[in-house]
Amino acid sequence: MDNEMLAETANDLRRDIVRMIAEAGSGHPGGSLSCTDILTALYFGGVMDYDAQNPTYEERDRFILAKGHAAPALYAVLARAGYFPRAELMTLRKLGSRLQGHPDCNLVPGVEVSTGSLGQGLSISAGMAAGLALNGTDACVFTLLGDGECQEGQVWEAAMFAAHHKLDNLVAIIDRNELQIDGPTAEVCDPGDLRAKFEVFGWDARDIDGHDIPALVDALAAAKADRGGKPHAFIAHTIKGKGVSFMENQVGWHGKAPNAEQLEQALSDLAALDPKEA
Numbered sequence: 001m002d003n004e005m006l007a008e009t010a011n012d013l014r015r016d017i018v019r020m021i022a023e024a025g026s027g028h029p030g031g032s033l034s035c036t037d038i039l040t041a042l043y044f045g046g047v048m049d050y051d052a053q054n055p056t057y058e059e060r061d062r063f064i065l066a067k068g069h070a071a072p073a074l075y076a077v078l079a080r081a082g083y084f085p086r087a088e089l090m091t092l093r094k095l096g097s098r099l100q101g102h103p104d105c106n107l108v109p110g111v112e113v114s115t116g117s118l119g120q121g122l123s124i125s126a127g128m129a130a131g132l133a134l135n136g137t138d139a140c141v142f143t144l145l146g147d148g149e150c151q152e153g154q155v156w157e158a159a160m161f162a163a164h165h166k167l168d169n170l171v172a173i174i175d176r177n178e179l180q181i182d183g184p185t186a187e188v189c190d191p192g193d194l195r196a197k198f199e200v201f202g203w204d205a206r207d208i209d210g211h212d213i214p215a216l217v218d219a220l221a222a223a224k225a226d227r228g229g230k231p232h233a234f235i236a237h238t239i240k241g242k243g244v245s246f247m248e249n250q251v252g253w254h255g256k257a258p259n260a261e262q263l264e265q266a267l268s269d270l271a272a273l274d275p276k277e278a
Contacts, residue, residue: 066121
């Protein structure tokens, strides 16, 4: 996709996210909207190798959603990529649906690992990356963490492990929207300079604009190709609730569904951002 098509895709994904959460009457819109551009770059910017018709082929790149509560963003992406019909998105969190509040790898094609318990995703990803390296498989593992999640000690155990084993086939992306369920991360338990922390642990780390899709595509593709003996970390600076005026930077929209009137406003906001209408 060219840059305009990537922007259009990200905007369409945001529409799917707010619609499915509104239909469900529950969910996590803020952190789903903040990471949409990152997932767009990975899946539609030519960064990841995957095949929706053959989801488990060995040479595929792996994606792990460590911040599992952002499942609506992942479901929207997987549906758009062809893993299952887009119409199924409207079954989110409903009885009998395979689209649960947190992703289940036993039910949903394209979901590599069931996640939701924060702190575990980087450990799982590091283990996967180590296994792929041992098997001689030239695939990459991408994982998306929340910045509040980086308050978990297990994250740093995994960071130490990954650097020690020189897992240069591992790319971690931290969704640095600076808000978590209880408030600003700086007030709840300040994670500080995350780039510096990952660098001290032996990672190749950099800051990036988490809403600049072309920059994300270039940086993530370069990290995937760089097998220089260090795992890669991107501190992606984002806006929680990105694209919806009344959700942006509002901690109250961490885990709350919009009502019918709010959904209409959200879709209007996103329509105004549509590159096709610019």
